[in-house]
Amino acid sequence: MNHQRRFENIALTCITLVAGIIWIFPLYWAFVTSIRSEDRVVSEAAGLLPDEFNISSYVDAMFNTSLIDWYINSIGTSLIITLVVLVTGMMCAYALSQMQFPGRRLLYGIVLASFMVPAQALVVPQFVLMNDLGLINKWGGIILPQLVVPVVIIVYKQFFDAVPKEMKEAVVLDGGGDYTLLFRVYLPLNWGITTALGIITFIMSWNAFLWPFLVITTEEMMTIPVGITQVNDAFGVAYARIMSVALLAAAPVVIAYLIFQKKVTEAVMISSGVKG
């Protein structure tokens, strides 16, 4: 019995590991392709293992596409979106959690309801609005519609609700107002959740495709996910270069994920409500 359990455990672990390797194989294969020469990529003799270390397609990707522009646009817009979403979200959540004002319940109801509305259903009027504001093909146009992330408010409110009241009293006795409370007490107490929400918001806006795709009209204004789709047209069938561009495009989020693994997994769990 004990022997059998042990054998079963080892077998299960091996199966899991093999499944994981199969799951990650497409990324491995993209990497192997990216460091081969274009001739090697389509040759019959090329095997599964990396047999060449040729970075020419990376050099090509960096200097013969607008990749640098796309990086700048993606980093700039994603950072602004993350910052604004966090600051406006925590302020609104603090008021909802700690203050009394008319319409408080209504506002929270609207926040919860807006969570249900698929943003994709709003692209037509949002595009018209951005056109009226003169923001088509501008950073502002990319950013504005991505600033409404109700789940950030919902999560912050939960965490602010859980802060013990005694923490508040000390500051109030010292004559501190609500802004002091928010930025000196509630925010520092919740740095963990703030970084988690920040990372997930950043990844989401970095990866956003549909909206930037609609609102951008010229190549040098594109974000990474939209820009790299242009590479096929520019290179034709040139898979080593296409894979190099794809991996360069994915690198920042993958690296961010690998560094902040714990935070990312925590953020996903908390923002979907299975862990609080």
Added chain:
Amino acid sequence: MAMIRNKARHRLVAVSLILPYVAIFALVFAYPVIEVVRMSFTNAPLIGGGEWIGLGNYIRLFSDKLFYTSVVNNGYFVLLTVIPTTVIALAIALAVNRLSGRMQALVLVMFFTPYVLPVSVVTQIWAWMLDFQFGILQPVIEFFTGKPVPVFKNPNWVMPTVATVTIWWTNGFNVLLFLAGLRNIPTELYEAAALDGATRRQLFWRITWPLLWPVTALVLTLQLILQLKIFDQIYLLSQGGPFNSSYVLLLMVYREAFQLNHGGYAAAISLVLFLLIVVISVLQFQILRIGGKGK
């Protein structure tokens, strides 16, 4: 008097705290919600005013063959993704949950990394792997079917292939939710049951499955909503083809609004998609809740 002044001040501070979010929300969310409804009753082009045509767009929509094709394809895609991804994610989560320490972290990275990739990176990689001439998966396809298949140009293959790519891409998210759910189950339950001589199978069906049900219901609901909104992968891999066999509602919105310049008609389709998502997800949530109570 001081009390009243304090109260007014308190309210003013509260307003200043909610104002930034509320202002942005009103401009880029609430106003578009109203506009999408209004536009759906007009014959407006994408940019520029139109005339009120009442239910014209809806009448046209319900006699548009492409609309029914899209609805059916949306349904087919949901069928191909929602339950399969839930089952696969649960299996992976159970497998990962057994492991510990570095081994667990490593395996989790393998399954979760695809989720953080931009969609176009995912489609580029899979388009290469499935390339008709040079794709590394074509020998595998050939093994099963006897010949290589141009998967994105074949009406029978296109949706299952896009579904597979989608599951590969988004499955890590579901794995995490299941893992969180599994960690919330007290280990004492398993220990007690094991002492009573319960088998693995019994442990799963008597403890894990019923206690995990709320998470399973959540995953099913989130996936249903997500997969009904399919656009990116289809646009990038097959553009709705071949012969409209992967045409879906959001692609129809895009074509009508941004290529054919039918703003009003596209707004009507958006609204129908929105209502469809709300009705189906509420319905599903109710069914799942009842399903959960039966246990």
